[in-house]
Amino acid sequence: MKDLPPGFIWYAHRVSYGETDAMGVVYYGNYMHLFERTRNELMRTTGMSYAEVERRGIFLPVRQADCRYRIPLRYDDLAWIKGGISEWGRASVVFSYEIYNETKDRLHATGSTQHATVDASGRPVPIPTWLREIF
Amino acid sequence: MKDLPPGFIWYAHRVSYGETDAMGVVYYGNYMHLFERTRNELMRTTGMSYAEVERRGIFLPVRQADCRYRIPLRYDDLAWIKGGISEWGRASVVFSYEIYNETKDRLHATGSTQHATVDASGRPVPIPTWLREIF
Amino acid sequence: MKDLPPGFIWYAHRVSYGETDAMGVVYYGNYMHLFERTRNELMRTTGMSYAEVERRGIFLPVRQADCRYRIPLRYDDLAWIKGGISEWGRASVVFSYEIYNETKDRLHATGSTQHATVDASGRPVPIPTWLREIF
Amino acid sequence: MKDLPPGFIWYAHRVSYGETDAMGVVYYGNYMHLFERTRNELMRTTGMSYAEVERRGIFLPVRQADCRYRIPLRYDDLAWIKGGISEWGRASVVFSYEIYNETKDRLHATGSTQHATVDASGRPVPIPTWLREIF
Numbered sequence: 001m002k003d004l005p006p007g008f009i010w011y012a013h014r015v016s017y018g019e020t021d022a023m024g025v026v027y028y029g030n031y032m033h034l035f036e037r038t039r040n041e042l043m044r045t046t047g048m049s050y051a052e053v054e055r056r057g058i059f060l061p062v063r064q065a066d067c068r069y070r071i072p073l074r075y076d077d078l079a080w081i082k083g084g085i086s087e088w089g090r091a092s093v094v095f096s097y098e099i100y101n102e103t104k105d106r107l108h109a110t111g112s113t114q115h116a117t118v119d120a121s122g123r124p125v126p127i128p129t130w131l132r133e134i135f
Numbered sequence: 136m137k138d139l140p141p142g143f144i145w146y147a148h149r150v151s152y153g154e155t156d157a158m159g160v161v162y163y164g165n166y167m168h169l170f171e172r173t174r175n176e177l178m179r180t181t182g183m184s185y186a187e188v189e190r191r192g193i194f195l196p197v198r199q200a201d202c203r204y205r206i207p208l209r210y211d212d213l214a215w216i217k218g219g220i221s222e223w224g225r226a227s228v229v230f231s232y233e234i235y236n237e238t239k240d241r242l243h244a245t246g247s248t249q250h251a252t253v254d255a256s257g258r259p260v261p262i263p264t265w266l267r268e269i270f
Numbered sequence: 271m272k273d274l275p276p277g278f279i280w281y282a283h284r285v286s287y288g289e290t291d292a293m294g295v296v297y298y299g300n301y302m303h304l305f306e307r308t309r310n311e312l313m314r315t316t317g318m319s320y321a322e323v324e325r326r327g328i329f330l331p332v333r334q335a336d337c338r339y340r341i342p343l344r345y346d347d348l349a350w351i352k353g354g355i356s357e358w359g360r361a362s363v364v365f366s367y368e369i370y371n372e373t374k375d376r377l378h379a380t381g382s383t384q385h386a387t388v389d390a391s392g393r394p395v396p397i398p399t400w401l402r403e404i405f
Numbered sequence: 406m407k408d409l410p411p412g413f414i415w416y417a418h419r420v421s422y423g424e425t426d427a428m429g430v431v432y433y434g435n436y437m438h439l440f441e442r443t444r445n446e447l448m449r450t451t452g453m454s455y456a457e458v459e460r461r462g463i464f465l466p467v468r469q470a471d472c473r474y475r476i477p478l479r480y481d482d483l484a485w486i487k488g489g490i491s492e493w494g495r496a497s498v499v500f501s502y503e504i505y506n507e508t509k510d511r512l513h514a515t516g517s518t519q520h521a522t523v524d525a526s527g528r529p530v531p532i533p534t535w536l537r538e539i540f
Contacts, residue, residue, distance in 0.1 A: 018441055029153055
């Protein structure tokens, strides 16, 4: 997948019935779950899952999230989500996401999530070097 | 509400879009959320919320759950859920639920959840007297 | 509630276990459900529920959503959500939301959702006069 | 996978944060989503997805569901779900599920869902031969 920016991945997701709503499309709040699954997978591909990051005492609570909905996803669609880190702050990090159809030629939605880096007590801490280096 | 068994309550719930699925009805897994909201409210009416029970060191993880779906709930329906404790074990308790329409004359679903009583480490403990007495 | 902007309401919501995550706080995607519940209630207070709007052939799919998370909500919290329409477009409308604690003196989160006005076939249509007038 | 009963499959699922609750484990209602994903995948492996079944005019609404929770699933766990059809009625079908850990040697949960076969108007219809034959 040569045209992915460095540090980006593709994540595949099959839409289930439980993610849709009475309009017949994926409920708008469920895109946040897709974003989360994508950044989990992104971290796992670096060799350090988010679960492992937490075990090292660093948490990444979401500070801000947004999504732009262009074309609805429907039940049984196979979606491809391109996700990666688009911005590093001193004590924060931004992930960006683009959701495509099965053949990756139609853009369904875009979004981003901003996360603080905090310790177990919730206090902001500068991004540890080891965290930055894995990406 | 004179015909409620002792220890039972009525809980009202308005169906949102996010609870429905592409069949236009409440997704079957979401009935578990309705059951949970009902037993939360039941405990709150006793004067001791489940949050308070946890602060006293007792947890009530679900061991078994079932639901029978008779008539679908739809978006914007106002549902009334009758809930209460139907059975006490030595270290477990069973809640039962019936979901009705707005006028309480049509039964949409029934269900139950069985809960263990455990301490913070997850070990089963006999139901404390203070817990049993609040109902 | 005299200091609410015209067309705004307060909506109360009790946090359930099913809305929280392993960090012990409301999962970030679930704020979208709170926003939806608030705008449903807003429409209902006008005398015309969203279900009724749909029956008249107008749908309000979400085009954009965002949320800023300031202080986490926890299990059993009673949240008050202030919601209303903050902007009218020609064929779109923006709802804004602020989530407060039980005593309405601590701001937990803010957000907005932008909706298109479309007909049953999904085609954008100008906001009908009757829809605008109910607010 | 030689020891699977005929018509059964293994489905892999990675637990996300959004599926957990404040007890640190997968919320009990979310097991219904896992069951649904498993039966979707089961049908897809037959060569006819549930989406295709619906296009042929047959719907499989859930009539009854139950789950027995033995060992909690946690964030980032990779679960394997064994699922298949365990019973055929005249106008109904029962799927059974067993949820295992990553190495398939620890049973976390078991459950079943009973589905009616109905037409687009919701009327029960005998199971079509073509539906039965694909399994």
